Amino acid sequence: MRTRPTLTALAVLAAGALTLTGCGGSSDTTDPVTDASTPAAESTGSLTIWADVTRYQPVVDAAADFTAATGVEVEVVQRDYSKMQNDFISQAPTGNGPDIIIGGNDWTGKLVQNGVIAPIELGDNAGDYVDVAIEAVSYDGQVYGLPYAVENVGLFRNPALADSTPGTLDELIAKGQQLVDEGKAKYPFMVQQDPTGGDPYHLYPIQSSFGATIFATAADGTVDSSKVAMGGENGARFATYLADLGARGIITPNITADVAKQAFINGEVPYVISGPWNIEDFKAAIPDVAVDTIPSAGGEPSVALASVQAFFVSSYSNNQLAANQFLVNYVGTEDVQLALYEAGQRPPALKAAAESSTITGDPIMKGLAAVGATATPQPNVPAMSAVWTYWGPTQVAIESGTGGDPATVWQEGCDAIDAEIASAS
Amino acid sequence: MNTSHATTWGRGFLLKLCLMALVDALGVYAVILAWSRQSWVIAAFLVISLIAANVVYFSRRMTPAKYLLPGLFFLAVYQIFVIAYTGYAAFTNYGDGHNSTKDDAIAAIEANSFQRVPDSAGYPLTVLEKGSDLAFLVTEPDGSAALAAADEPLAPAPEATFTGSKATGLEGYTTLALGDLLQRQSEILALQAPLGEDPSDGVLRTPDGSTAYAYLPVLVYDEAADNFTDTSNGDVYRPSEDGRFVDDSGQALEQGWRVFIGAKNFTSVLTEPSLRGPFWSVLIWTFVFAISSVALSYFLGLALAIVLNHPSVRGRKIYRSLLILPYAFPAFLSVLVWQGIFNPQFGFMNTQVLGGADIQWLTDPWLARLCVIVVNVWMTFPYMFLISTGAIQSLSSDVMEAASIDGAGWFQIFRLIKLPLLLVSTAPLLISSFAMNFNNFNSIYMLTEGGPLKHPTDQAGSTDILISFVYRLAFSGVNKQYGLACAISMMIFVIVATISALSFRRTGSLEEMN
Incomplete structure (x- = not known):
């Protein structure tokens, strides 16, 4: 009998504490300042932005200036990049989503399809951005995002091992092999892959040099996403080439991102296809690291996929006017774009910033920009989900030599994608 | 003795009054918040919970409810609501393009x-x-x-x-x-x-x-x-x-809305060939994976617990602490490390342990299944070790002594006395472990993503268990199909619930035996 009140009290206390923490969690997203002064979120125009770990701090800094100039409070919430898109799609309709999210241009189609983002009117400023960036955030004739960075892969070269990059991929591999034979390097050339998912993004410059593009693009620039264009004869030639590189152990599913990165840092491989996310670590190990354009393997020019980072405005936001002001008149300025570049090392999307001496004076940025000049934007149509599902595993099967004739395996992969796209419409 | 603490003005009552005031204040605040956001269901649920809390804690009777209510509240929030919502979504076409109203x-x-x-x-x-x-x-x-x-x-x-x-x-x-x-x-x-x-x-x-x-x-x-x-x-x-x-030609606008589609999600599981084909082999592997994970980790944990419980083993505390490490280490990290170890070209296993062997650990179907079980056992045996250690220490040594005086060998003692006694206290935990492993999405997905696929266009890989198979099906196409995923999840829930219920009944009889 004696323990009963104590136990009851403890239970209630625990319940109270849990409820308390529950409430604390949910009110995190609203700004404390606005909460205290006014009850309705709309009246003062406060903005909530979701950003991942790399954009968090630069956006916080940029937002501070915007708040000082306009009085609009901005709260930046750090979110996991891989979960942001789905969380946003499911939370926006409940009214608990942010006003703005920062994500990749490949999200555009999914976000429009689910009705969670609103078009952005760049007005006459659209021409101030690099073409690939505007194309990347356009969907169905409308611009949906304010682009701030264009990233693409390039060929990273260790000058201590190789003084130049030959004109074709075969020559490059031969040159790398010679270094291996001389005992100067361990591997001739690396492209990061994954044992289950492959890595079509990093392989695309090689694939595209055979003319096997993801979708067919009409003369007026519209993309036909009803079926893939990477099968057929061009695809077969690429598949055969990839199978050969796989058999020789040059491109295999076992060369994961970590393996490729570490090998390059250790000076074990002269050439690696990689992107701006590794610049910092590469520079620390190899201060004079060079970036070249990726040589063609199949005869046609090698084209990389450009992934454009952009700000999107929620269609459920009560603060769209403030959001548009922040984006068009603020994030779209040279100073802010350069500040975002300094923090994230991704080439800016605004021409004025991209052409400033900060960028053009940096040899690595210049090298990446040279690849970016011919890059094609990562498709943003919803059909890409089905493409990613089969694209990587098909490449893995070809590289590892399982499943038989590479051309047949490749065509079956393309057919499976077409079937998925057809079943969805 | 008959006077209850419910209404007498003792110290306990005052404390209770303060705590209930706090709960009520927070509750009313939450109700207002839910009301202002037009979340009627949440508001109604909170009002009912608040009334229930006040009635229960200020009543003279209802003593059991005083203990149960907080638990019931959180059961409703974290379990019943989730299951009910999943059940609701299973009858809709919720997914990409059907996101809202x-x-x-x-x-x-x-x-x-x-x-x-x-x-x-x-x-x-x-x-x-x-x-x-x-x-x-x-x-x-x-x-x-x-x-x-x-x-x-x-x-x-x-x-x-x-x-x-x-x-x-x-x-x-x-x-x-x-x-x-x-x-x-x-x-x-x-x-x-x-x-x-x-x-x-x-x-x-x-x-x-x-x-x-x-x-x-x-x-x-x-x-x-x-x-x-x-x-x-x-x-x-x-x-x-x-x-x-x-429109008349069948062309649809991209943005749609969520509607009830009856049992269509459930029937498509039973009729669609891409689902039916691999379903049985996936189901069998799910049972093999769950049962072998639980059994192997339990016997490994139990064996170590018995050895480290023996008084003649020196440095037992150090060994015990070391054995907890896999449990304390974040699962995401350990799986990444294991993935690296099993890399055929660069991994520790092939290059160091096996001296340059070329064994396709994660791309050969049978080896991949073995690896998945090994890694899962490695991650879960410390838990089994902990519960076994606790259970062993609570066994009375009298019975064991009596048995050995009667001439029983150590194995006989273990098999006939220790193990049945241990099972009484650990069997419910084994059942919950089984239920957990039956849906152990993380272990599978992080290590192999359900692969290797026999063919890149296959719908199920060699290590796919039901839940990772669902993930592949519902989310691999052009549009994510949450409704379909919910429907299959409900079916898995029924399977797991049935097995658990039957097993718990069985452990009940185990208890009676003693």
């Missing part, structure tokens, strides 16, 4: 269909106010001022005052400053001021309050007829049963 879909289609009038200029804009009505004061490309409002087509406003080259004021109207704009931003964004008497001239709208643009809507919604008309070709899109606007 019909009203939201209509709003999205309308918002996306405003196309800028080709080659039209951007008009520098000042938003004006007359009474509570808003008006757009724009500066025309030729430098003159013009005024437009919701029901007033654009007309010259020669009396406007200018700041620099931009028209910023007009007599009889108040110019809105930035703060005012932000106060009324929803109204300003919604304002469509016609450019002329003819609707096909288009409308002026502003995205940011400082520039207005001329737009023409491509799709126009007719509220009375509940359909969209494409102004460019006259096509009419009507609402369909599956929650989309569809």
Whole structure:
């Protein structure tokens, strides 16, 4: 009998504490300042932005200036990049989503399809951005995002091992092999892959040099996403080439991102296809690291996929006017774009910033920009989900030599994608 | 002894009063919050919970409820609600393109269909106010001022005052400053001021309050007829049963809404060949994976617990602490490390342990299955070790001594006395471990993603268990199908619940035996 009140009290206390923490969690997203002064979120125009770990701090800094100039409070919430898109799609309709999210241009189609983002009117400023960036955030004739960075892969070269990059991929591999034979390097050339998912993004410059593009693009620039264009004869030639590189152990599913990165840092491989996310670590190990354009393997020019980072405005936001002001008149300025570049090392999307001496004076940025000049934007149509599902595993099967004739395996992969796209419409 | 603490003014009652006041205050705050966000279900649930809490804790009777209520509350929040919501979603077509309500879909289609009038200029804009009505004061490309409002087509406003080259004021109207704009931003964004008497001239709208643009809507919604008309070709899109606007040729608008589709998600599991084909082999592997994970980790944990419980083992505390490490290490990290170890070309296993062997650990179907079980056992045996250690220490040594005096060997003691006694206390934990491993998505997905696939276009990989198979099915196509995923999850729930219920009944009889 004696323990009963104590136990009851403890239970209630625990319940109270849990409820308390529950409430604390949910009110995190609203700004404390606005909460205290006014009850309705709309009246003062406060903005909530979701950003991942790399954009968090630069956006916080940029937002501070915007708040000082306009009085609009901005709260930046750090979110996991891989979960942001789905969380946003499911939370926006409940009214608990942010006003703005920062994500990749490949999200555009999914976000429009689910009705969670609103078009952005760049007005006459659209021409101030690099073409690939505007194309990347356009969907169905409308611009949906304010682009701030264009990233693409390039060929990273260790000058201590190789003084130049030959004109074709075969020559490059031969040159790398010679270094291996001389005992100067361990591997001739690396492209990061994954044992289950492959890595079509990093392989695309090689694939595209055979003319096997993801979708067919009409003369007026519209993309036909009803079926893939990477099968057929061009695809077969690429598949055969990839199978050969796989058999020789040059491109295999076992060369994961970590393996490729570490090998390059250790000076074990002269050439690696990689992107701006590794610049910092590469520079620390190899201060004079060079970036070249990726040589063609199949005869046609090698084209990389450009992934454009952009700000999107929620269609459920009560603060769209403030959001548009922040984006068009603020994030779209040279100073802010350069500040975002300094923090994230991704080439800016605004021409004025991209052409400033900060960028053009940096040899690595210049090298990446040279690849970016011919890059094609990562498709943003919803059909890409089905493409990613089969694209990587098909490449893995070809590289590892399982499943038989590479051309047949490749065509079956393309057919499976077409079937998925057809079943969805 | 008969006086209850419920209402006598003792110290305990005062403490309870304070705590209940706190709970009530928080509860009422949460109700108001839910009410203001129009979350009626949550508000109703909170009101009922609050009333229940007050009745239970201030009542003289209901002693069991006093202990159970907090648990029941959190059971409702974290279990029953989730299961009920999953059950509800299983009967809808929730997924990409069917994300929200019909009203939201209509709003999205309308918002996306405003196309800028080709080659039209951007008009520098000042938003004006007359009474509570808003008006757009724009500066025309030729430098003159013009005024437009919701029901007033654009007309010259020669009396406007200018700041620099931009028209910023007009007599009889108040110019809105930035703060005012932000106060009324929803109204300003919604304002469509016609450019002329003819609707096909288009409308002026502003995205940011400082520039207005001329737009023409491509799709126009007719509220009375509940359909969209494409102004460019006259096509009419009507609402369909599956929650989309569809025209006569079957072409649908992209944004749809969530509708009930009955048991369609469930029947498609049973009828669709891509689902039916691999289902049985996946189900069998799921049982093999769950049972072998639990059995192997239990016997490994138990064996170590028995060894380390023996008084003659020195440094037992150190060993015990070391054995907990895999449990303390974040699973995500350990799986990544294991993935690296099993890398055929660069991994520790092949290059160091096996001296340069070429064994395809994670790409050979049978080896991959073995690896998945090994890694899972490695991650879960410390838990089994912990519960076994606890259970062993609580066994009375009298029975064991009596048995050995009677001439029983150590194995006989273990098999006939220790193990049955241990199972009484650990069997319920083994059942819950089984249920957990039956749905152990993380272990599978992080290590192999369900692969290797025999063929890159296969629907199920060699190590796919039911839940990772569901993930692949529901999320691999063009559109994510949450409704379908919920339906299969409900089916898995029924399987696991049945097995658990049967097993718990079985452990009940185990207890009676003793």
